[in-house]
Amino acid sequence: MPATESPSLAHWQTTGKWFNYDGHAVFSQMGGEGEAVLLLHGFPTSSWDWHRIWPFIAPHYRVFALDMMGFGFSDKPLEYPYSISDQADLHQGWIEQMGLGRVHILAHDYGxxxxxxxxxxxxxxxxxxxxxxxCFLNGAVFPEVFKPLFIQKVLAGPLGALASRVLSRRVFDYNMSRIFGPETQPGHEELSDFWQLLLYNNGRGVIHKLMGYLDERRCHRHRWVGSLLRARQPIRLIAGTADPVSGRGVIERFRELAPSPDIVAMPGVGHYPHFERPGMVWHHYRDFLKDTRSPQTSGG
Incomplete structure (x- = not known):
């Protein structure tokens, strides 16, 4: 496969691996070699979000991604305590079980x-x-400037269970397209892949349960924003400015609060910069990582 050729969804699934997490099957992808880069996907999608940028990263780094509980090809149990904390437990256990001593994190949205x-x-x-x-990509790291879509508000509200059951492909396509840039819109086949992953294993039956993350962000703002502002690690925000939910507002808030804000704004790009402009994101991410390589690999 050429360095920048993306795999198909079928190839992504068949080349992945599943592991057990508290009795549930979790889908994962691993590839490349070198320092470890952990990719954390967003809502309501999956590790598939990374497939366009994966061929750029894997020749230089060892890359890890999984579908979190309730997402993608992983299990989506109806009775499950979905939470950000549990998803962090999932990743922490996975990384520690593999014996990785040091990881870079590239995260998007929910991730x-x-x-x-x-x-x-x-x-x-x-x-x-x-x-x-x-490195953060278009996520509500400052919940006070996050602007959820109407469908997200409905799914998070008292009618969420009903809304999730009647969620149609037309409504899904409309809302996904709204958060992409005007010149980087997903095509019919790409929307079909996103929809297929949502439907997989009764995903519509649990999507409203995943929406608890909106309240979690508000409840844990002090802890999570504090962890960002106290971080001694290099932190960068790469964000599409055409994103209506976590674009310009997050950029401005990051610039206002961070002690030494490292921000890359991408005009015309929406909520999924790594999907919309993977080469550009890789360029900015590669430059960011150059200054963070461990002494053992700095000469490679």
Whole structure:
């Protein structure tokens, strides 16, 4: 496969691996070699979000990604305590079980909150590995400037269970397209892949249960924003400015609160910069990582 050729969804699934997490099957992807980079996906999608940028990263780093509980090809049990904390437990256990001593984190959307929880645990010496760096992509790291879509509000409300059951492909396509940039819109086949992953294993039956992360962000703001502002690791925000939910507001808030804000704004790009402009994101991420490489690999 050429360095920048993306795999198909079928190939992504068949080349992945499943592991057991508290009696549930979790889908994962691993590849490349070198320093470890952990990719944390967003809502309501999956590790598939990374497939376009994966061919850029894997020749230079050892890359890890999984579908969190309730997402993608992983199990989606109806009776399950879905939470950001549990997703952080999932990643922490996975990394520690593999014996990784040091990881870089590249996180998007929902995954940004997971990364912030892992940062907080790192600052409490509660991890058996070190976090070398964190790069955020369009996520509500500051919940007060997050602007949820109407469908997200409905799913998070008292009618969420009903809304999830009647969620149609048309409504899904409309809302996904809204958060992409005007010149980087997903095509029919790409939307079909996103929809297929949502439907897989009764995903519509649990999507409203995943929406608890909106309240979690508000409840844990002090902990999660504090972990970001206290971080000693290099931190960068790469954000599409055309994102209506966590674009310009997050950029401005990051610039206002962070002691030494490292921000890359991408005009015309929406909520999924790594999907919309993977080459550009890799360029900015590669430059960020150059200054964070461990002494053992700096000459490679």
């Amino acid at each position: 940004c909150s997971v990364a912030q929880e892992l940062l907080a645990r790192s600052q409490e010496d509660a991890l058996d590995f070190s976090i070398a760096s964190v």
